[in-house]
Amino acid sequence: MTAKPKVLVTREVFEDVLEYLSQYFEVTSNQSDVPMNSETLTLRLSDKEGAIITLSDRIDAVLLSRCPRLKAVCNIAVGYNNIDLEACTKAGVMATNTPGVLDDTTADFTWTLILATARRLSEAEAYLRSGQWNGWKLKQFLGLDIHHATLGILGLGRIGQVVAKRAIGFEMKVIYHDVRRATPEIEQTYRATFVTKEELLSQSDIVTIHVPYSSATHHLIGRDELEQMKQTAILINASRGGVVDDQALIESLRSGKIAGAGLDVFENEPKFNPHFLELKNVVLAPHIASSSFATRHKMAMLAAENLVAALTTGKPPNLLNPF
Ligand code: 8YV
Numbered sequence: 001m002t003a004k005p006k007v008l009v010t011r012e013v014f015e016d017v018l019e020y021l022s023q024y025f026e027v028t029s030n031q032s033d034v035p036m037n038s039e040t041l042t043l044r045l046s047d048k049e050g051a052i053i054t055l056s057d058r059i060d061a062v063l064l065s066r067c068p069r070l071k072a073v074c075n076i077a078v079g080y081n082n083i084d085l086e087a088c089t090k091a092g093v094m095a096t097n098t099p100g101v102l103d104d105t106t107a108d109f110t111w112t113l114i115l116a117t118a119r120r121l122s123e124a125e126a127y128l129r130s131g132q133w134n135g136w137k138l139k140q141f142l143g144l145d146i147h148h149a150t151l152g153i154l155g156l157g158r159i160g161q162v163v164a165k166r167a168i169g170f171e172m173k174v175i176y177h178d179v180r181r182a183t184p185e186i187e188q189t190y191r192a193t194f195v196t197k198e199e200l201l202s203q204s205d206i207v208t209i210h211v212p213y214s215s216a217t218h219h220l221i222g223r224d225e226l227e228q229m230k231q232t233a234i235l236i237n238a239s240r241g242g243v244v245d246d247q248a249l250i251e252s253l254r255s256g257k258i259a260g261a262g263l264d265v266f267e268n269e270p271k272f273n274p275h276f277l278e279l280k281n282v283v284l285a286p287h288i289a290s291s292s293f294a295t296r297h298k299m300a301m302l303a304a305e306n307l308v309a310a311l312t313t314g315k316p317p318n319l320l321n322p323f
Contacts, residue, residue, distance in 0.1 A: 005049040005311050006069075010036060010057050013076075013300045020301070024308050025050070042066050050307045052076060052300075053083075059095070061087035072310035074303040078102060078158075079240055080320060081213040089321045096306035096318040099158065101298040102290040107162035109289035110238045113262030114151075114206055116283045117234045119143040120260070123280045144205060144232060144259065146170050152204025154220070155211035155239070156182050156192060163208060164190035175200055179216075201228035206236060213240035223248040229258050238264040238289040241272075250275045253282055264289045 007025040009018065012033035021027050028044065030036070035056055036044065042063045045051055050072040053059065059073050064087055072094040073083060080097045088095045116122060124141045127133060151167050153160045153176040160176065167174050174192045176182070177200045187194065201207065207229060211217045221235065222245040229235070235258060237244050246267045252258050260281040266272035269287060276282055290296065306316040 007050040064091040074306040105295040117262035149205035152200040160210035208236040219245040226252040234260040
């Protein structure tokens with residue numbers, strides 16, 4: 001009997017996912033969930049053929065040069081900016097992600113941020129919890145109406161489309177900008193009108209971002225873009241840290257150039273810019289947009305299925321770098 005291939009699961013996952021992987025592989029897991037720095041990750045991967053990884057595990061040329069047996073790295077995430085795809089291809093390593101299974105849940109959370117930010121929920125709750133509430137006031141925590149407002153979606157991909165679909169119930173006007181214009185069918189289905197980035201920024205009451213992070217989208221929203229937004233508008237980011245220039249956003253929120261922001265992602269997670277904490281007009285979440293029980297389970301299982309397919313057939317369903 002030949003020995004089973006050795007694989008590493010870098011973070012805690014559901015037990016049934018480990019059981020499934022164990023049918024095919026000799027699994028080293030990390031159920032104690034201690035994050036690994038890049039040296040530890042490299043050492044643990046040096047004798048492995050495959051890995052289930054997450055966004056905090058950086059896979060680059062240096063690591064790959066020290067892990068000669070590695071054939072597949074399978075992200076538990078749809079975003080894959082933690083993986084240097086070119087380096088993987090050069091090293092003959094398959095890389096996969098988990099598209100599709102998290103669209104609804106991530107769009108739902110985007111709406112959680114939109115509503116909470118527009119209606120100033122974090123600020124109002126903090127006020128109540130601190131014992132300051134001493135009576136009803138007509139002008140207390142006046143917020144922004146979502147219904148019939150203009151929603152600007154930057155990136156009308158899988159998640160952006162579901163966000164647009166939810167907007168129909170709020171009878172909103174939906175505009176979008178993307179590097180590629182959507183087909184007329186998609187525009188019709190989601191009742192979304194294509195506009196330039198400048199038009200989107202200046203017309204939207206809510207700007208919500210749904211683009212992947214890359215050098216092309218680094219600081220897609222910076223000082224200039226924030227200047228173009230309405231003073232009454234809010235910015236929502238449940239995509240990736242780095243797409244927004246956090247320092248510029250903090251300055252805009254502080255000076256009232258825009259009304260508020262709802263953020264699930266930050267530059268330098270988890271060590272985000274502490275000045276966010278001083279601001280009342282921001283709703284903050286620790287990168288949990290896809291975190292429903294069902295969806296995180298689907299993501300982990302899909303990553304495991306990708307790894308099994310990669311190491312048994314060489315054809316994982318969500319291969320990012322065909323070669
Ligand atoms: C994940 C995400 O929870 O899928 C993504 O790209 O940002 C989140 O859904 C996270 O990346 C875990 O690796």
